Amino acid sequence: MIMVSFAILLRSDPQKDGYQFWMQKRSEKGALDQLWEFPGGKIEAQESPKDACLREVREETGYQASELQMQLFKVYPFTYPDRSVCLYPFLVWAPEFGDKPTLGEWVDVNQEGLASYKLLPANEKICQDVITYLGEQGPAWREQWQK
Numbered sequence: 001m002i003m004v005s006f007a008i009l010l011r012s013d014p015q016k017d018g019y020q021f022w023m024q025k026r027s028e029k030g031a032l033d034q035l036w037e038f039p040g041g042k043i044e045a046q047e048s049p050k051d052a053c054l055r056e057v058r059e060e061t062g063y064q065a066s067e068l069q070m071q072l073f074k075v076y077p078f079t080y081p082d083r084s085v086c087l088y089p090f091l092v093w094a095p096e097f098g099d100k101p102t103l104g105e106w107v108d109v110n111q112e113g114l115a116s117y118k119l120l121p122a123n124e125k126i127c128q129d130v131i132t133y134l135g136e137q138g139p140a141w142r143e144q145w146q147k
Contacts, residue, residue, distance in 0.1 A: 001077070005052035005088040006040020007065065008073065008130060011095050011108070019134065021114065021127070022094070024060070025105040031081070036107070036117045038089070049088035057092065060104075069093045073130060078122035089126050 009022035023036045039060040043052040050067065057065050069092055076087040109117060111131050119127065 001084045001086050003043040003049070003086050003088070004040060005043050005049040005056065005090070006038045007053050007057045007070070007090050007092040008038050008126075009057070009061075009063070009092050009094045011093075020108040020110050022061075022106065022108050023117065023119075026120065027104065032120060034118070035120045037120050037123060040089075043088070050090065053088070053090045053092075063094060065092050065094065073126070073133070076122060076126060080121070085122065087122055087126070089130075091130070 010019045011022070021038075023038055026032055026035050026037050039057050040053060041056045041060075043049055047055070049072065050070070053070065054065055054067070057063055070090045073089045073091050076089065078085050078087060107117070114127060114131075
């Protein structure tokens with residue numbers, strides 16, 4: 001099983017009192033090519049899921065997330081036809097995350113626009129869970145990082 005850690009980068013939606021997801025288009029040979037995903041990658045030996053997430057976000061976006069800005073959401077095992085993964089998605093409140101990275105193709109999308117993007121199958125469930133969670137939390141999810 002491949003252990004993967006990634007960041008669900010969230011920032012305020014300038015159009016409404018909500019949030020945006022930051023995603024990148026995957027580039028690899030095979031069935032998952034050109035699908036949208038969150039910045040992240042394999043957890044290296046002797047690395048914690050949180051450390052892997054911080055490293056991957058820095059490598060892929062240049063953004064230096066703080067441990068105070070992130071929390072493990074849930075752990076998701078998922079099986080693709082050619083691999084099994086254990087996913088560690090972290091919610092990362094990134095209000096100061098500025099311009100899109102120059103490497104690769106990136107989008108920022110609110111929850112209403114999410115349906116128009118073809119996501120990795122594992123991320124479809126995770127996104128729905130995050131949308132439900134943030135909806136249940138109301139403004140409290142954002143306030144916990146603004147203290």
